[in-house]
Amino acid sequence: MINFYPGPSKIDKRLPQWLQEGLESGMIEMNHRSEAFMFQYSEIVDLLQEVFDLPQDYEVYFTSSATECWEIISQGFSDKSFLHVFNGSFGEKWANMNAALGNNAKSESFSYRSFPPELKNVKENIICLTHNETSNGSKLPDTYLTELRSRNPESIIAVDATSSMAGVELPWLAADIWFASVQKCFGLPAGMGIMFMHKRLLNETSEKAYYNHISNLHRHYSNWQSPYTPNTANIYYLWQLLQEHRGLKLKSEKIKKRAKHIYSRIKAINVFEILIENQALRSDTVITVKVPEPELKDLKSYLESREIMLGNGYGPWKNETFRIANFPAIKRPEYDVLFKQIDKWAKKRA
16 A cells, blocks of 8 residues: 555655664663663754754654644643634644633634735734644745744744654744654654754743643753653654654755645646645645545545555545645655556546
């Protein structure tokens, strides 16, 4: 089965080798308070700074998922006010969860067809954004976050980059908190999140004593540890991935070039319509295609019979779209197979 689902998605082909090496070396079984784990943790941070060009002012925390990061941020800054700005299901879910925890959380939605609001002199303390909205295949334009930072220099900016981190370059200094899950662009098994947080926020957190409080994450990070037993297997895979990485800039250029190719192939199919009409707002990593429901069911059935899995539609677009992941672990020949079969389906339908 060729997996184009946008998460959990295709796993890096080197993972069986990493698993074998991790088992033979004992690294996957090591205690998370051991010297070996602490060395590995520190090396991962060094590698992130080298490969992702992550500034040294950001600490790196391991979590169970990006969803847990929502909660960590909500609890860690529970005495502050939040502004959630979103155009899709995952940004809305983050806002709803924050409000359900009893925080002062305001929401501002905008259409997936339009640019995000300019947001000048925001009164709320924390601005929460989704870099790539997985539900509809939209993205924040490259310059938006840097302009947002310049207009709101005192605000804390938190960005959910679940569907883009490790796939495309991100403007790290434009936000104070970045987070993602590893089952998308990282090409790793589901079950781990990763959060980058600027050190300037350590004096901004609330005083409530949650176990996953940022102050507790920081205290353990200072010793290259985590507060609880982490996903040691995925941490080991991440360590291996970063060692073999050629650099995020090169990967980002490749992903963006391939996205243009995928969009052009989609436009060539008469029955298809790209959900995000404005090219500046189209995600490079999650491509969402609109199809009439009867054709959508037939297409998915046709491809599944040929061992090809598309991503289902999500939220309001569930019954009229499919999604294609454009993640690094999926290789160009697999997209050739996908569109060869789509072309055959289209000719058969005609």
